[in-house]
Structure formats: structure tokens, C-alpha cells
Amino acid sequence: MTETPSLAELERRATDRGPVYGAGAHIVCDNLVRIYKADGIEVVALQGLDLLVDPGELIAIVGASGSGKSTLLNILSGLDVPTAGVARVADVDLLTMKAAQRLTFRREKVGFVWQQTARNLLPYLTAEQNVQLPMRFAGRSKKLRRTRAAELLGVLGIGELADRRPAELSGGQQQRVAIAVAVANEPDVLLADEPTGELDSTTAEQVFDALRRVNAELGTTTVIVTHDPHVSEEVERTVGIRDGRTSSEVRRRHAVDAEGRALRIVEEYAVLDRVGRVQLPRHFIDELEMRDRVRLNLEPDHVAVHRAEEEPDSE
Numbered sequence: 001m002t003e004t005p006s007l008a009e010l011e012r013r014a015t016d017r018g019p020v021y022g023a024g025a026h027i028v029c030d031n032l033v034r035i036y037k038a039d040g041i042e043v044v045a046l047q048g049l050d051l052l053v054d055p056g057e058l059i060a061i062v063g064a065s066g067s068g069k070s071t072l073l074n075i076l077s078g079l080d081v082p083t084a085g086v087a088r089v090a091d092v093d094l095l096t097m098k099a100a101q102r103l104t105f106r107r108e109k110v111g112f113v114w115q116q117t118a119r120n121l122l123p124y125l126t127a128e129q130n131v132q133l134p135m136r137f138a139g140r141s142k143k144l145r146r147t148r149a150a151e152l153l154g155v156l157g158i159g160e161l162a163d164r165r166p167a168e169l170s171g172g173q174q175q176r177v178a179i180a181v182a183v184a185n186e187p188d189v190l191l192a193d194e195p196t197g198e199l200d201s202t203t204a205e206q207v208f209d210a211l212r213r214v215n216a217e218l219g220t221t222t223v224i225v226t227h228d229p230h231v232s233e234e235v236e237r238t239v240g241i242r243d244g245r246t247s248s249e250v251r252r253r254h255a256v257d258a259e260g261r262a263l264r265i266v267e268e269y270a271v272l273d274r275v276g277r278v279q280l281p282r283h284f285i286d287e288l289e290m291r292d293r294v295r296l297n298l299e300p301d302h303v304a305v306h307r308a309e310e311e312p313d314s315e
């Protein structure tokens with residue numbers, strides 16, 4: 001006969017849920033849902049998206065048009081509010097945040113770089129004044145503002161352009177100023193939506209290098225949404241989004257082979273979410289003509305997925 005647990009034991013079990021999902025991560029999305037309603041029609045832009053990003057990481061997010069990338073960045077930047085699920089950035093809960101907290105969050109916890117160069121900077125201010133502006137809003141002293149603006153423009157290789165207005169800068173230089181503006185208040189997280197989208201490949205490379213430098217030298221956790229293969233293939237982790245969910249992940253690392261030669265190891269994974277869902281790559285499904293249902297077999301060290309054969313008609 002099983003012994004009835006004591007009240008104290010039941011209380012312990014109820015409160016002991018093990019480590020919190022995403023504890024220690026800088027970005028936590030757990031079963032994130034965003035539904036838009038337009039003209040009486042509901043669009044499910046995010047349908048249970050899970051994502052963890054560690055402090056100091058630099059990741060790229062890729063996905064087809066309409067897969068939910070901008071929706072995700074808008075939520076992470078505090079511009080939009082999710083319909084359900086968990087979204088936390090630098091320990092701030094984005095679902096329960098009040099209006100005043102949202103303002104502080106947007107001013108001090110996250111920095112944002114948009115694709116449209118003109119959207120990132122005020123045209124009538126110089127590069128240095130643009131970088132100082134968020135620090136003025138945050139009440140930083142004049143001395144600190146000046147020192148930090150000069151330091152940031154220097155780190156990003158545009159120190160000598162501090163007195164120019166955006167119209168006197170190239171697209172790539174404007175984006176580098178935009179990065180300096182975004183990190184002026186030392187945010188925990190830097191979010192960039194297609195930051196190289198409007199640039200030619202050489203300039204795009206300079207902007208990506210600037211993002212990498214900020215990540216490496218200031219330690220800012222960085223998330224870049226991109227269609228640019230140069231960006232998505234250079235970072236250590238690229239997360240693929242499909243139909244509003246994280247579906248795949250590519251990890252890259254450096255290693256040394258037996259002869260001492262440097263190797264770059266690229267490993268591609270499907271994402272197994274917290275409730276056990278996996279998205280099969282579209283070309284696997286098409287290649288094997290899988291439809292509606294599949295048969296799963298548990299093997300000693302893997303799970304096999306088979307096309308379900310048609311049931312023979314019963315006589």
C-alpha cells in the first residue's frame with residue numbers, strides 16, 4: 001500500500017518545480033503567442049515560439065517573409081505586447097510591464113537598429129549629438145555624455161565623423177552611428193532588424209563588423225534579424241523561424257584536427273520545443289511525400305519518422 005504523503009510533503013512538491021525555464025538567460029520566450037486582428041480576421045503571427053539567448057551571445061534570426069521575425073523583435077523591444085506566453089528580457093517581464101516601466105525599459109534595457117537608415121537618426125543633429133540624445137533623456141551628465149559618445153564613435157571607427165549630420169554620411173556610416181545611439185545607455189540587449197538590408201555587400205560587412213565589435217567589446221547581447229547570408233553564416237548561432245515558431249538552429253564553432261589544422265564545424269539541428277514538438281524541414285517532407293500523419297519508431301539511439309502508408313481498404 002502506498003503511504004499518503006504528509007501536507008508538508010505535498011507543499012514541497014507543489015513549490016519545487018525545479019530550475020525556472022531560462023534561468024540566467026538574457027532573452028526568454030516561452031510558448032510566445034501573438035495574434036493580430038485585422039478586419040475581423042485573426043492572424044497568428046507567433047504560435048508558441050520558444051527562444052533562449054544567453055548574456056553576451058550574438059545570434060542571427062532567419063526565416064521566410066511573414067514567418068514572424070519582426071513581430072518577435074517588436075515584442076522584445078517593448079513596442080508590441082504578446083497575446084500569451086512568457087517574454088522576458090534582462091529579467092523584465094514584458095507581459096506585465098506597466099507604461100512607465102515600458103519607457104524605462106525602452107530607454108535603458110534595449111537598443112534598437114532599424115533597416116531604414118533614416119529611421120535611426122535625427123537629420124538635424126550631428127552624429128555626436130544623435131549619440132548623446134538617449135543619454136540626455138536618461139539624465140546622464142554632460143561630461144559623461146561627451147566622453148561616452150566619443151568613445152563609442154571611436155570603437156565603431158567613425159570618430160572623425162562626429163560633427164557630420166546624417167545627410168553628410170554614407171548609408172553604412174549612418175548605420176554605425178545608429179549602433180552607437182542604440183548602445184549609448186549601455187543596454188543589456190541590442191536588437192537589429194535587417195541592419196544591412198539597404199546596403200551593398202562591402203558596406204554591409206562594415207556594419208556587421210561594427211555589431212560584432214559592440215558585442216565583443218561591450219558584451220551586449222545581440223540579436224540580428226537578417227536575410228543577409230554573410231551575417232547569418234558568420235555568427236555562432238543562427239535560429240530559423242517558420243510559421244511563428246523556432247524550427248531550426250545552426251551552430252558553428254572552431255576546432256583543430258589531428259594535424260593541428262583549424263576547422264570550422266557547422267552543425268544543423270531541428271528545435272525540440274518544451275512540449276516535444278519538432279518541425280521537419282520542408283524539403284524532407286516534400287522528398288518523402290509525407291502528408292497529414294507519420295509513423296514514429298523509437299530505436300535504441302534515435303527516433304525514426306516514416307511516411308504513413310495508405311491503409312488497405314477493408315473488405
Ligand SMILES: Nc1ncnc2c1ncn2[C@@H]1O[C@H](COP(=O)(O)OP(=O)(O)OP(=O)(O)O)[C@@H](O)[C@H]1O
Pocket residue numbers: 036037038043044045063064065066067068069070071072
Ligand atoms: N499589425 C499587424 N496586423 C495584422 N497582421 C500583421 C501585423 N503585423 C504582422 N502581421 C502578420 O503577421 C505575420 C508575421 O509578420 P512579420 O512582419 O513578423 O514577418 P517577418 O518574418 O518579419 O516578415 P518579413 O521578412 O517580410 O519582414 C504575417 O502574416 C503578417 O502579415
